[in-house]
Amino acid sequence: MNKAQRTRKRKIAAALMPPLLAACALFGLTTGSVSIPLREIGAVLLHGSSSEHAVILLEVRLPRVLIGLLTGACLAASGAILQGIMRNPLADPGIIGVSAGGGLAAVIALVLLPQWSYLLPPAAFVGAFAAALLIYGLSWDRGASPVKIVLAGVAVNALLGAVMNGIMVFHSDRIQAVIPWLSGGLNGRSWKHLGFMLPYALLGLALTALAVKPANLLALGDQSAKLLGQRVELQRMLLLALAALLAGAAVSVAGLVGFVGLVVPHAVRLLIGEDYRYLLPVSAFAGGALVVVADTIARSWFDPVELPVGILLACVGAPFFLYLLKKRSHWR
Amino acid sequence: MTAIETNELRLTAGVFRLSGVSITVPVGQITAIVGPNGSGKSTLLKLIAGLLAPGGGSIVIHGKPLAGYKRAELARELSMLPQSGETLPELTVRELAAYGRSPYHGPFSRRLNAEDEQAIDWALERMNLRRHEDRMARTLSGGERQRALIAMALAQKTGILLLDEPTTYLDIAHQLDLMRVLSGLNREYGLTIVMVLHDLQQAAAFCGHLIAVKEGAVVARGAPQAVITPHFLKAVYDIDAKVRFDEAYPLIIPLLRPEL
Ligand SMILES: Nc1ncnc2c1ncn2[C@@H]1O[C@H](COP(=O)(O)OP(=O)(O)O)[C@@H](O)[C@H]1O
Numbered sequence: 001m002n003k004a005q006r007t008r009k010r011k012i013a014a015a016l017m018p019p020l021l022a023a024c025a026l027f028g029l030t031t032g033s034v035s036i037p038l039r040e041i042g043a044v045l046l047h048g049s050s051s052e053h054a055v056i057l058l059e060v061r062l063p064r065v066l067i068g069l070l071t072g073a074c075l076a077a078s079g080a081i082l083q084g085i086m087r088n089p090l091a092d093p094g095i096i097g098v099s100a101g102g103g104l105a106a107v108i109a110l111v112l113l114p115q116w117s118y119l120l121p122p123a124a125f126v127g128a129f130a131a132a133l134l135i136y137g138l139s140w141d142r143g144a145s146p147v148k149i150v151l152a153g154v155a156v157n158a159l160l161g162a163v164m165n166g167i168m169v170f171h172s173d174r175i176q177a178v179i180p181w182l183s184g185g186l187n188g189r190s191w192k193h194l195g196f197m198l199p200y201a202l203l204g205l206a207l208t209a210l211a212v213k214p215a216n217l218l219a220l221g222d223q224s225a226k227l228l229g230q231r232v233e234l235q236r237m238l239l240l241a242l243a244a245l246l247a248g249a250a251v252s253v254a255g256l257v258g259f260v261g262l263v264v265p266h267a268v269r270l271l272i273g274e275d276y277r278y279l280l281p282v283s284a285f286a287g288g289a290l291v292v293v294a295d296t297i298a299r300s301w302f303d304p305v306e307l308p309v310g311i312l313l314a315c316v317g318a319p320f321f322l323y324l325l326k327k328r329s330h331w332r
Numbered sequence: 333m334t335a336i337e338t339n340e341l342r343l344t345a346g347v348f349r350l351s352g353v354s355i356t357v358p359v360g361q362i363t364a365i366v367g368p369n370g371s372g373k374s375t376l377l378k379l380i381a382g383l384l385a386p387g388g389g390s391i392v393i394h395g396k397p398l399a400g401y402k403r404a405e406l407a408r409e410l411s412m413l414p415q416s417g418e419t420l421p422e423l424t425v426r427e428l429a430a431y432g433r434s435p436y437h438g439p440f441s442r443r444l445n446a447e448d449e450q451a452i453d454w455a456l457e458r459m460n461l462r463r464h465e466d467r468m469a470r471t472l473s474g475g476e477r478q479r480a481l482i483a484m485a486l487a488q489k490t491g492i493l494l495l496d497e498p499t500t501y502l503d504i505a506h507q508l509d510l511m512r513v514l515s516g517l518n519r520e521y522g523l524t525i526v527m528v529l530h531d532l533q534q535a536a537a538f539c540g541h542l543i544a545v546k547e548g549a550v551v552a553r554g555a556p557q558a559v560i561t562p563h564f565l566k567a568v569y570d571i572d573a574k575v576r577f578d579e580a581y582p583l584i585i586p587l588l589r590p591e592l
């Protein structure tokens with residue numbers, strides 16, 4: 001890729017993202033057990049209506065599409081940041097256990113404090129950050145090697161999963177609330193849930209603007225970043241916290257949705273390069289689009305079953321992960 | 333005036349020990365650090381640049397203890413080309429050089445001002461990279477890549493430049509090219525340069541000061557013409573050789589040991 005090609009690709013990507021996102025959102029709004037034509041969507045959104053379609057649209061599909069957009073955007077941005085600070089293309093909040101940390105904290109909150117559901121996002125953030133610190137500490141040695149990070153992630157994931165299962169066994173009377181959430185999906189998510197995650201997701205996504213420069217400098221390597229006057233350890237910690245905030249916001253409402261943070265930044269990197277100025281926003285857009293489309297397909301193609309979107313994404317993402325692992329096997 | 337002063341610097345890393353290294357680097361001169369592989373040259377430079385924490389002793393940069401510098405403040409005083417660069421991200425040569433301006437900005441600001449652009453232009457100019465400035469850094473040859481990284485260090489506009497083996501992987505023409513560019517910078521701007529070299533001839537021809545390191549200790553220092561002697565070669569590299577100077581260049585003629 002030379003400079004002219006890179007500029008062209010960046011421009012195309014930047015111009016394409018908003019229409020792509022809008023198209024995916026409309027796909028999500030029109031498609032489902034009843035299809036609602038575009039004309040009607042326009043009419044309902046502009047003039048209001050109390051028809052059955054309007055209720056489906058406004059009470060079911062619209063919040064769900066918005067949650068899907070935010071979830072995808074947060075997971076993709078989180079993955080892009082984690083890959084940068086761990087200097088590792090396999091870092092993804094789902095794979096390395098950041099989401100599981102958030103998930104465990106959320107399960108604890110759901111089971112033990114069911115009446116305080118607005119605490120879910122902050123609880124998920126704390127859990128995700130703790131898990132991220134743990135994995136980072138376990139695998140970091142002047143760079144987190146792909147193998148180490150995956151191994152540490154597997155171990156942490158297993159441990160957190162066991163604790164989660166343990167809690168559910170001991171509180172089997174209350175797991176009704178937890179199960180749909182665990183499988184990673186947007187079934188039955190409504191405006192209430194959007195309200196939970198919105199402030200955290202927007203805060204996290206806005207803060208990615210501040211992550212650009214530190215992330216780009218860290219990509220030069222720790223030594224070079226230090227020589228350029230950067231406080232590398234502090235920056236890495238703050239970026240880790242931001243990645244946890246983003247993952248926590250997504251996990252708190254959508255549950256354990258994996259692979260978005262792996263697949264999306266990777267594809268975007270291949271297309272437009274690794275400059276975080278473009279990588280972060282384009283990944284966020286693309287992640288939002290992917291989750292909305294995947295969720296729409298998951299809930300409409302397997303009628304009468306609504307497949308949790310996490311399952312569909314795992315079916316696509318897991319092979320991709322294995323492919324990456326194979327391709328990069330020469331990396332320590 | 334001294335640019336860098338170390339006092340009884342100590343460090344233990346595994347089996348390697350740096351034992352009580354005291355050196356002074358004069359301001360406005362080119363200082364060569366020589367010594368066998370594994371003698372601790374890179375370690376010494378990393379300590380001076382604050383990349384490693386010493387196990388004891390002190391380092392003073394431009395009259396102020398290293399510990400008293402904030403990272404960004406140090407990066408405005410001292411820049412360094414490390415020995416083995418990591419793989420470069422997908423950047424143009426100019427973008428790479430522009431990173432050299434980071435110490436002058438906050439951790440989040442990304443705008444370059446006129447002074448930054450001027451420093452970047454100057455750094456690229458000095459390294460003869462103006463015509464390559466829009467190329468992707470990954471596509472550069474070894475010598476060009478080395479110069480691009482030095483341009484980044486120059487854009488930091490520091491008074492001290494540390495270079496760890498800048499010429500090791502270059503052919504002789506590119507080596508001499510780089511040495512000329514560096515001595516020009518030293519002459520015109522009074523830039524203090526400390527460089528690890530393996531070529532004693534170039535050390536003698538281009539450097540006013542020489543420090544020899546062996547097994548983590550300083551074994552010789554002074555003007556190269558005075559320091560490079562048969563005794564020195566025996567002490568530092570354990571070779572028996574005659575030394576003859578042709579202008580500034582020492583000719584080192586090994587006395588071959590009989591085959592056993
Ligand atoms: N992080 C480290 N841990 C253990 N040993 C190290 C480390 N870094 C360097 N060394 C050892 O320290 C010695 C000096 O290394 P170095 O300063 O790179 O030598 P030079 O640059 O003179 O070739 C070598 O023997 C090297 O193996």
Ligand SMILES: [Mg+2]
Pocket residue numbers: 373374375415496
């Ligand atoms: Mg070295």
